[in-house]
Amino acid sequence: MGDLLGEWFGFLHGVGVTLQVVAGVMAFGFLFGLGLALTQVYGPRLLALVATSLERTLRGIPVIVLLLVVYYLPWDLPPLLVAIAALGLCSSGYQSQIFHTALRSVRPGQVEAGRALGLTDRQVLVHIVLPQAFRLAIASWANEFSAQIKETSLVYIVGVAEILRHARRIIAYTFGNSLVIYGFTALIYFALTRAGNAFLRRLERRLAIPGLGKPLA
Amino acid sequence: MRLVQIVLGFLAVMAFGLAAEEVFVVGLDAAFPPFTWVEQGEYKGFDVEVMRKIAELQGFRVEFRDLPWATIITALAQGKIDIIASGLSVTCERAQVVDYSLPYWEVDQAILVRQDSELNAITAFLGTVVGAQAGTTGYMWLEDNLVAKGVPVELRAYETYDMAVRDLEIGRIAAVLCDTDTALGFVNAGRNVKIVGIVKTGEQYAYAVTKGDPYGLLPRLNEGLRKLYELGIWAELVAKYFPGRAVEPVPLVPNDPCR
Numbered sequence: 001m002g003d004l005l006g007e008w009f010g011f012l013h014g015v016g017v018t019l020q021v022v023a024g025v026m027a028f029g030f031l032f033g034l035g036l037a038l039t040q041v042y043g044p045r046l047l048a049l050v051a052t053s054l055e056r057t058l059r060g061i062p063v064i065v066l067l068l069v070v071y072y073l074p075w076d077l078p079p080l081l082v083a084i085a086a087l088g089l090c091s092s093g094y095q096s097q098i099f100h101t102a103l104r105s106v107r108p109g110q111v112e113a114g115r116a117l118g119l120t121d122r123q124v125l126v127h128i129v130l131p132q133a134f135r136l137a138i139a140s141w142a143n144e145f146s147a148q149i150k151e152t153s154l155v156y157i158v159g160v161a162e163i164l165r166h167a168r169r170i171i172a173y174t175f176g177n178s179l180v181i182y183g184f185t186a187l188i189y190f191a192l193t194r195a196g197n198a199f200l201r202r203l204e205r206r207l208a209i210p211g212l213g214k215p216l217a
Numbered sequence: 218m219r220l221v222q223i224v225l226g227f228l229a230v231m232a233f234g235l236a237a238e239e240v241f242v243v244g245l246d247a248a249f250p251p252f253t254w255v256e257q258g259e260y261k262g263f264d265v266e267v268m269r270k271i272a273e274l275q276g277f278r279v280e281f282r283d284l285p286w287a288t289i290i291t292a293l294a295q296g297k298i299d300i301i302a303s304g305l306s307v308t309c310e311r312a313q314v315v316d317y318s319l320p321y322w323e324v325d326q327a328i329l330v331r332q333d334s335e336l337n338a339i340t341a342f343l344g345t346v347v348g349a350q351a352g353t354t355g356y357m358w359l360e361d362n363l364v365a366k367g368v369p370v371e372l373r374a375y376e377t378y379d380m381a382v383r384d385l386e387i388g389r390i391a392a393v394l395c396d397t398d399t400a401l402g403f404v405n406a407g408r409n410v411k412i413v414g415i416v417k418t419g420e421q422y423a424y425a426v427t428k429g430d431p432y433g434l435l436p437r438l439n440e441g442l443r444k445l446y447e448l449g450i451w452a453e454l455v456a457k458y459f460p461g462r463a464v465e466p467v468p469l470v471p472n473d474p475c476r
Contacts, residue, residue: 007257165283175379
C-alpha cells in the first residue's frame, strides 16, 4: 500500500490526459455536431440528407470500433489525435442531435420578429436563434459531456495512457490491490463528471433568460 | 485539398524527423513485470533497460509506447510501432506477420493453483477450468496441447493475468498457466497462489520488428545484444531484475518456432 501513495502523480498525469481527450472531443464534437445540425435544419435538401445520414452512421457505430478504424488508417497519427478524432466523430453525432433539437425549439415567432425588424437570415441566426438554442442545449450537452468523460476510459487500447491505463499499470506491477485501485479510479471519474456537471449547471443558471425554455402559457 | 496538403506536410515532417534523428518507437505492454512496467509515470523493466542500452550502443534513439497486449502485434505488423520489446515469445503464427531478432531469454510455463489446493500438475488439467491471458503463449499451449487433443478441460481467456489470478484465488477456476517469471511475481507478491509444476515449453523471447525490417533494425538489435553481453552489462541487468537466475550468453541459439 505504501507505494500506492507514490502513484498520485501517475493518476494526476492520467487525469490530465483524460481532460485533454475530453476537451478535444467536446470541441471537435461541438464544431462538427453544430455544423451537422445547422445543415440539417437550414441546409439545402440534398446536403441536409447527407448530414442526416452521416449523423445516423456516426451514432450507429460503437466507439471502440471507431477507435480501431481510425487507429488503423494508413497515416501515422499520434495516439492522442486518434482518440480525439474517433471519440469526437462519435460525439458529433450525438451533439448534432442536441443542437438539432435546440434549434427547432426556438419559437417561430422569434424568427418572424427578427425578420420584421429587417434582420437578414444570417443575423437572425447569429443574434436570435443561436443564443437561445445554446441556452436550451446546455442541459443535454452536460449529459453528453459526462458520457464522453466515461468513454475516454476506452482510449487506452490505442496507446493513450489515461486514468484507467494508469490503474492497470499499478495493478500489474504490484501484482494486486485491484479492488482498491479500481475503486479509487471510479471515484476519480465520479469527481470529474460531478465537477463538470456542477459547472455546466451553474453556467445554465447564469445564462438563463426568464421565460426561455418554459412551455407557452 | 487543404486537408490533403496538411496531411502530406505532416507526413513529410515525420519522415524527415525519422531520417535525421533515427527515433524508433518501441511498443510494450506496461503490465508485464519484471520485463516491462510503468511506475510513477516512468517506463521500467528489463526490456526497457536493454532497449535503452542497445540504442545507446548502436546510435539511435528509442521512444516507448504503452499498448495493450491484444493490439500490440497488429500495431507492429501495420508499422504503427517499430519494435516490440515486451517479453514477446517467438511463435510460428507471429513469425508470419513480424520479424524476430535473435532470442535473448528462455521461459517455461508455470502452473499456478490456490495455496490450499491439492491439485498437482496432472490433476490441475483434468476436468477443471483453467485460465490464461488471451493472446499469450500460455493460452496457446492450453489450446494446442490440451483442448485440441481432447483433454477434458475448459479454458477461460482473461484480459490480464491479474484477473485470472483473482478468479483463481476466489475459486472460480482451478489453475492458471503463465510464464515462469510472471508466476514468480504473483507468488512473491504474496498472492494466495503456489506453483505446482512447470510445463517445459522452452519458448524464447525475442525483439520483433515490422515484417521485412524496413529500417534495418535486426542486425543492430542482434549486434547490440552481443555487445551488452561482452561488456558485462547483460549480467548486471539479469542480476538486477532476476536475482539468482543464471546468466546465459546472448544472443541465444534460436529454436525453430514452426517445428
